[in-house]
Amino acid sequence: MNVAIIGGTGYVGLVTGVGLAAHNHQVICADINETKINGLNNGILPIYEEGLSDLLSEVKARKKIHFTSNISAAVEASDIIFVSVGTPEGKNGETDISQLVRALKSIANNMNTYKLIAIKSTVPVGTNEMARKFLQSNLKNHSCSFDVVSNPEFLRVGSAVQDFLSPERIIVGADSKKAADMMKKLYSSFDTPIIVTDTKSAEMIKYACNSYLATRISFINEIAEICEKVNADIHAVLDGMKLDKRIGGLYLSPGPGFGGPCLSKDIKSLINTGVKANANVNLLKSVMGRNDVQIMNIMHTVEHELAEMDAKKVSVLGLSFKAGTNDTRNSPAIRLIEKLIEKNYEIVVYDPVVKQLEDVLNPQVTFSKSADEAAKGSDCLIIMTEWDEFKKMDLKSVYYRMRTPVIIDTRNILSVEEAFKAGIRYSGIGTRKLQNKETMKVYRNIV
Ligand SMILES: NC(=O)c1ccc[n+]([C@@H]2O[C@H](COP(=O)([O-])OP(=O)(O)OC[C@H]3O[C@@H](n4cnc5c(N)ncnc54)[C@H](O)[C@@H]3O)[C@@H](O)[C@H]2O)c1
The missing domain is CATH 3.40.50.720 (NAD(P)-binding Rossmann-like Domain)
Known part of the structure; x- marks a missing residue:
């Protein structure tokens, strides 16, 4: 499947991109950080994780992954758009979702056909619902339909690649059967229980x-x-x-x-x-x-x-x-x-x-x-x-x-x-x- 990762040079985004490419999906890792994008295009990894460098070289050689700072093009070219931007601590323990809102805005501006937006970032309960409403009211092309699913990530720093490739479970929070089925198809080559909720x-x-x-x-x-x-x-x-x-x-x-x-x-x-x-x-x-x-x-x-x-x-x-x-x-x-x-x-x-x-x-x-x-x-x-x-x-x-x-x-x-x-x-x-x-x-x- 054609997949874009918004936040695709971050810890979770990069590992997700490389991992999905290893499972033969066509992946575009898109990120606003041009330094990291340029680095990755020149073989320089922004993080150290065991096995990541080798796996990246392998999927790059097979042309399964690309890196770009052109978010619009990544959105347009993909069926499933993962969002894995940072959700740091805000004031008084609140989660700062400003990166997420900015990413959603880019998606809303560039949707050209049906898109499935999968939120991988860790976000407070109710954020997926908010994202759906936000996209609906900011959509530029009103003929496009979309779904939003929650797909939280459980990888551990230090064993991120292994954790992504062999997860103990995959969680999909979906409000429509179409969205749940697309996520099941995406992960069908993983030998892992998928819990849909x-x-x-x-x-x-x-x-x-x-x-x-x-x-x-x-x-x-x-x-x-x-x-x-x-x-x-x-x-x-x-x-x-x-x-x-x-x-x-x-x-x-x-x-x-x-x-x-x-x-x-x-x-x-x-x-x-x-x-x-x-x-x-x-x-x-x-x-x-x-x-x-x-x-x-x-x-x-x-x-x-x-x-x-x-x-x-x-x-x-x-x-x-x-x-x-x-x-x-x-x-x-x-x-x-x-x-x-x-x-x-x-x-x-x-x-x-x-x-x-x-x-x-x-x-x-x-x-x-x-x-x-x-x-x-x-x-x-x-x-x-x-x-x-x-x-x-x-x-x-x-x-x-x-x-x-x-x-x-x-x-x-x-x-x-x-x-x-x-x-x-x-x-x-x-x-x-x-x-x-x-x-x-x-x-x-x-x-
Ligand atoms: N690091 C972990 O171990 C881990 C594990 C599970 C879940 N998570 C969650 O995953 C999310 C990402 O964490 P991380 O550690 O990968 O963060 P990170 O800071 O390493 O990466 C975030 C990336 O998003 C990019 N970005 C920000 N706004 C953007 C935009 N509008 N468009 C495109 N790119 C944009 C940044 O440039 C950065 O490269 C967080 O919600 C975190 O809580 C992290």
Whole structure:
């Protein structure tokens, strides 16, 4: 089928375009960002995702995909028009749908025959209905008919290509049989259950999923804090929980809290929707609140560990919001760095793939070339992203490089026992401490 993706160089748009092209659809990725369009036409990808580069080369060679900033031409040439523009957080947790409105305007201006508009962006409940009315009242060519369907995306940053090509389910919110049948045809080569529902329920499914995942993370972070206070060990607690099939182990790792482009903004948006609808949203508010507590707790640990020190050089290992991506949007590491800057710590950072930060943060941190270099002369090493290379660090070497051998491992990726053996004063999230302050003073060494 002929498919256009409006927002086609974005995270979701590009992966959707390449994925549908791999399924033999004829795809045009259209975007207002000409730099990214030019880059893609010259083989430069705007994001890093495993497998994306190879798959793009393959579908390009078969002429299944094209990139353009000519939105009108893309709309005219396509039967199905995906909209995957950004829907960032607006004021007071509201979702800013201005990119969507602009995209809809372009579609309304350029419809030449029947079009199926599939909204992939995460949008508040009722937005598809609004989009249908907006298109109807802005349509230039009144002889054209159209349908609007909701087709939320569940891909994860870091495994986006695999998630798109092998999704666990495809959700289609459609108000007409014709629209639902077209979407089923589009996805007919995917070996995946397709759930067809109404547009509002489809929109809600996306928010319910992200809010549930965030709830699990906040829940286990709270359990981990209680473990620390009562001297229980979160690793043992998790081992005992995970085997319960009703619970399972995914999204149940204590850490610095959730981050990334979606979870926070989606929960805030759902809270906003609930409040407007007069629903009780106390649980969702607590999930968000707990996430903020997590960064504060890490800050408290840093301050507690360094309370007696004169020099305060802190090294942050990992900047992306999770391993496997260079995405730093709403990353816990960045939120922590902002707090460290407020307290005037000297900050050294290292990440295997992120090599610069936003302009406002860049001058306030020093980039290291390796974890080992970041440890040199440091008073506190904080692991914020679960990159494999941090799991394999030589802790004895880290011990000798640091001025004060203190590690705060917010991902629980190091062994408490190994850190203890290396002479390091170690804090995980919800883990037992094997050393006390006196031990640390004995082990303190100056590089
Ligand atoms: N990133 C994820 O992991 C993820 C996962 C599932 C769902 N989502 C949702 O998908 C949507 C897109 O997210 P993203 O991360 O891909 O955003 P993004 O910012 O990476 O991409 C959005 C793209 O839309 C383009 N754009 C904006 N207005 C346009 C217009 N009028 N015409 C053409 N192009 C336009 C931008 O230039 C940009 O390239 C959001 O609603 C998000 O919540 C994201």
